[in-house]
Amino acid sequence: MTTSSIHAGLPSGFDGPVLxxxxxxxLPRAALSDLPxxxxxxxxxxxxxxxxxxxxxxxxxxxxxxxxRGATRSRARVRVFKLASAATAHTSRHEVRDPVTxxxxxxxxxxxxxxxxxxMGADEIYWFGIIGxxxxxxxxxxVASALAALDDPKLGLVLLGRASPNxxxxxxxxxxxxxxxxxxxxxxxxxxxxxxxxxxxxxxxVVLAHSNEGPSGILGKAxxxxxxxxxxxxxxxxxxxxxxxxxxxxxxxxxxxLIDALAKAAQAPGEQPVPPESHGFxxxxxxxxxxx
Numbered sequence: 001m002t003t004s005s006i007h008a009g010l011p012s013g014f015d016g017p018v019l020x021x022x023x024x025x026x027l028p029r030a031a032l033s034d035l036p037x038x039x040x041x042x043x044x045x046x047x048x049x050x051x052x053x054x055x056x057x058x059x060x061x062x063x064x065x066x067x068x069r070g071a072t073r074s075r076a077r078v079r080v081f082k083l084a085s086a087a088t089a090h091t092s093r094h095e096v097r098d099p100v101t102x103x104x105x106x107x108x109x110x111x112x113x114x115x116x117x118x119x120m121g122a123d124e125i126y127w128f129g130i131i132g133x134x135x136x137x138x139x140x141x142x143v144a145s146a147l148a149a150l151d152d153p154k155l156g157l158v159l160l161g162r163a164s165p166n167x168x169x170x171x172x173x174x175x176x177x178x179x180x181x182x183x184x185x186x187x188x189x190x191x192x193x194x195x196x197x198x199x200x201x202x203x204x205x206v207v208l209a210h211s212n213e214g215p216s217g218i219l220g221k222a223x224x225x226x227x228x229x230x231x232x233x234x235x236x237x238x239x240x241x242x243x244x245x246x247x248x249x250x251x252x253x254x255x256x257x258l259i260d261a262l263a264k265a266a267q268a269p270g271e272q273p274v275p276p277e278s279h280g281f282x283x284x285x286x287x288x289x290x291x292x
Contacts, residue, residue, distance in 0.1 A: 022046050023080070030078055031071040040077040044096065045069065048082035049213040049236060058213070069094075085236065086220030087243040100220040102197050109201035116158060116202075120183045125156040126266045127185075128230075129203040131196065132218060135164040139209040139233070139253065144177035146258035155266060156183030160199050162190050201225040205265045209233055209253060216240070223247065226271040230261045247271045 018035075020026055023043030026035075035041060048069070050061025072080045073094070084095040091097050117123050128147065130138055140159065147157055157177060163170045167188060177184055191199060200206060206222045209232040219240055222229045226247070231237030233253035241250035249265065251257035 017041070020044060027065070027068050027072060027080070030075065030080070031068040035078075040079075042079045042081070043072070045080060045082045047214045083215050085215045085240050085243065086223050087240045087248065098215040098217065098220050100217075100224050101193075102200075102221050102224040103194055104201060104225065105194065105198055106201065108194065108198040112195070112198050113202040116156070116185045119185060120156065122153070122183065124154060125183050126154060126204045127156045127158050127202070128205045128207050128262065128265075129158040129160065129199065130207050130209075131158070131160040131191070131199055131203075133164055134159060134161050134170060136169070137210050137212065140170070141173035141176075142253070142255060142258060143207050143209050143262075144174045146255050146262055147182050148176040148180040149255070149259050150263055151180045151182065152266075153181040153183065155262075156185065158185045158187075158199070158203065160187050160189075160191060163188060197221060197225070200227055203227055204270075205230055205262075207232075207262075208237060209258065211253065219248070228265055228268060228271065230258075230265050232258055232261070 017039050018037060018041045020041070020043050023030075024045055024047055026043055027045060029035065030041070030043060045065070048062075048065055050058035050065070069080045069082065072078055081094055081096050084091050084097050086098045086100050088095070088097055113127070116127060117125055128143075130140060130143060132138075134140060144157065147155060157174075159170065159174070170186065170188075174184060174186075200218070200221045205228040206218060207230050208216055208219060209230075211233045213234050213236045215236065219229055219231070219237070223244065229240075229248045231241060231248060231250045237248075238250040241248040249261055251261045
């Protein structure tokens with residue numbers, strides 16, 4: 001939804017409270033000029049860090065966003081929050097933790113894992129997984145190549161979710177893996193929420209290899225399931241690894257680093273699930289709306 005369409009949906013002279021759960025696009029306007037309504041406003045910045053692949057530009061973008069948040073907070077009747085990772089133990093007064101909705105169904109997860117293994121004709125497989133929308137952004141080719149280098153029949157990769165742009169891309173990205181002894185399972189169906197959560201629970205390790213900065217919903221689900229995570233690339237994933245080092249590891253987005261990280265993850269002990277926390281998300285934003 002664009003800012004103009006949001007404005008068009010507000011009555012003329014609207015002076016009630018306004019809450020934007022995705023307030024990134026409104027931040028510059030809120031910092032530099034008056035908003036087109038008179039009511040108290042709360043903005044949640046979903047992507048508080050710069051997104052550029054170039055470190056200098058990314059740092060400049062992050063600094064600019066911080067300045068805009070500070071300028072906006074100085075205005076009357078406007079509050080600005082930034083989204084923090086689900087792995088964050090303590091949030092600052094200007095943060096809200098990424099809400100995690102998660103259903104821990106171990107029976108469903110067991111059935112799903114049994115299906116993967118039975119189709120491979122083996123039982124004792126350590127399953128890595130990449131799930132969700134499977135696009136170039138997730139660096140499947142790099143992860144597949146790293147696993148192929150390990151060439152261990154006791155390791156496997158699960159790819160679950162719709163391909164983008166198409167299945168031909170998936171075939172090309174996993175060519176090196178399919179030529180190795182590593183097990184490979186592919187399901188191209190879009191996962192409903194319960195199956196998505198069961199897949200996160202069934203996996204031994206979720207692999208997040210991308211450069212996009214900001215809290216990861218999949219990491220939040222893995223955190224709730226007690227499923228190990230290997231992160232690579234994004235600095236926000238590196239921060240998550242520092243917050244939860246027993247569950248999350250981080251390496252640069254390179255093949256040698258991933259080879260080492262995946263090998264170490266397969267030898268690491270499991271973790272106990274962490275109950276998800278989502279009820280405080282909306283409550284904190286609503287309570288933060290300034291009084292009229």
